[in-house]
Amino acid sequence: MFEVNTMNPYSFDGFNYKYSASTGDYIKGVMFDISTANMIVNSFGIFYFLYQRKYLLSFVCHVVAIYTTSNLGNFILVLFFVSVLILDASKFHKSLILCYLTFAVIFIIKISPSNLHYLNVKAKDLLHLNEKPITTHWHDNSEKDHLISDYVKQKKGDLILKKTSKELVNNLIIEKKKLEIEKQLSEDISAIKERNENRNHFVLLYNSLYADTSEYLYKNYYGVMPGKYLSFVETFNFSKRNTLNFLVGAGAGNFSSKLAYKATNMGFTGRYFENLKYISPEFKDNHLKLSLSYFVQSPDEHSIINFPNSVFNQLLGEYGVIGIFLFFAFYVVFYLKRFKRLTFGKIILPMCLFFLITDYWFESFTIVVIFELMMFIDIAKSGKTKQSLDE
Numbered sequence: 001m002f003e004v005n006t007m008n009p010y011s012f013d014g015f016n017y018k019y020s021a022s023t024g025d026y027i028k029g030v031m032f033d034i035s036t037a038n039m040i041v042n043s044f045g046i047f048y049f050l051y052q053r054k055y056l057l058s059f060v061c062h063v064v065a066i067y068t069t070s071n072l073g074n075f076i077l078v079l080f081f082v083s084v085l086i087l088d089a090s091k092f093h094k095s096l097i098l099c100y101l102t103f104a105v106i107f108i109i110k111i112s113p114s115n116l117h118y119l120n121v122k123a124k125d126l127l128h129l130n131e132k133p134i135t136t137h138w139h140d141n142s143e144k145d146h147l148i149s150d151y152v153k154q155k156k157g158d159l160i161l162k163k164t165s166k167e168l169v170n171n172l173i174i175e176k177k178k179l180e181i182e183k184q185l186s187e188d189i190s191a192i193k194e195r196n197e198n199r200n201h202f203v204l205l206y207n208s209l210y211a212d213t214s215e216y217l218y219k220n221y222y223g224v225m226p227g228k229y230l231s232f233v234e235t236f237n238f239s240k241r242n243t244l245n246f247l248v249g250a251g252a253g254n255f256s257s258k259l260a261y262k263a264t265n266m267g268f269t270g271r272y273f274e275n276l277k278y279i280s281p282e283f284k285d286n287h288l289k290l291s292l293s294y295f296v297q298s299p300d301e302h303s304i305i306n307f308p309n310s311v312f313n314q315l316l317g318e319y320g321v322i323g324i325f326l327f328f329a330f331y332v333v334f335y336l337k338r339f340k341r342l343t344f345g346k347i348i349l350p351m352c353l354f355f356l357i358t359d360y361w362f363e364s365f366t367i368v369v370i371f372e373l374m375m376f377i378d379i380a381k382s383g384k385t386k387q388s389l390d391e
Contacts (some may be wrong), residue, residue, distance in 0.1 A: 009036050020175040027041075029064070031365075035070060039064075039068040039074075040073060041079050041370050042064040043073070044348045044370060044371060044374055045057070046061045069112060073304075076357075079099070080350075081100060085098070087099055089378070096234040100257075144391050177299050202292055205292060207263060227290055227294055227306030227308065228304070230290060231290055234308070235313045235317045238250070239316055245320065246320055247321060247322055248320040250280060250318055253280070253281070253318070254284055255313075255314075256283070256286075256287045257314045258360045258363040260283045261288075261291075263279070264277060264288070286308075286317075291307055291308060294306045304359065309356065310360070311361055312357060314360055314362075342382060343382070344374070344378060345375050345378035352371045
């Protein structure tokens, strides 16, 4: 807010759209991970505090989750809000969830219409519609109203604006906008230059690795489906290729993981030893190519919905169906055995499984740790409650 000198950076379209729909990317929380991690942790917090009857903290978590503007994350959160409305017997809980949903709608319409525009465009492309599914009607006349009010005051009580007066007001608006544009021009040029340098870096990487040039990417190379969906298709196709791939996958760091990206030493997730850098053929021909194809596109395509980062891609692609089986048998089943005794854990357990779609969270010291801590708190409380009832 201080950098752009506005109370609402979600509507600020200067600095080559550094903020605007991307404002939520800068809300990283105390863990200083990506904003998606902050969104997920606060989504857990919504239900954790809700069932602890700490409603203010629950609402604060909801506000933070919404303000991160993680579209895929918020879609998952809304699914679980709907599940509470259907399955929760508490009318008070249902009322709070309705309030949370109302706040989310007001936020995306009034505070961050750029995100609504983004969702509109994506829905239009995915559903192959001729027009956007939501027609927007907002228009901000506050600046003009303010200048007209000032002009009226200068006329010392003359409240009747003649045609020439209106033209004068419009000229004042035009001059003011020119000054604002000139003031921001140097910062915008700098931002545009920085983004072009980043894009050119990935264009060079793409062209050095693949025979088809980056220009071919703009000829509907991957179609209109999100990159996340395409990454699952690539993982399944790789798994079906032969028995070894199906059973044990490509091995750690060889298909889809933070380790696979880091080992390339291309700067995706930190640096790696230059003499040890490695790109497996399976990773190069699938998820690395898919990722680079989005990095060379405009910033609005740099979304978690377009990148292959997912625990399930990692498990199936690098450890095969045996890895998937071990994950569910020894990790998920541990919580399922205690499912009936849980309270908020009944919500955050399936929610966490959904959120594992969004990134390689078992390689990050963030959401999995918070999730497990909350689950053990719920298990411990349910154990104490059972013990007291037995006594």
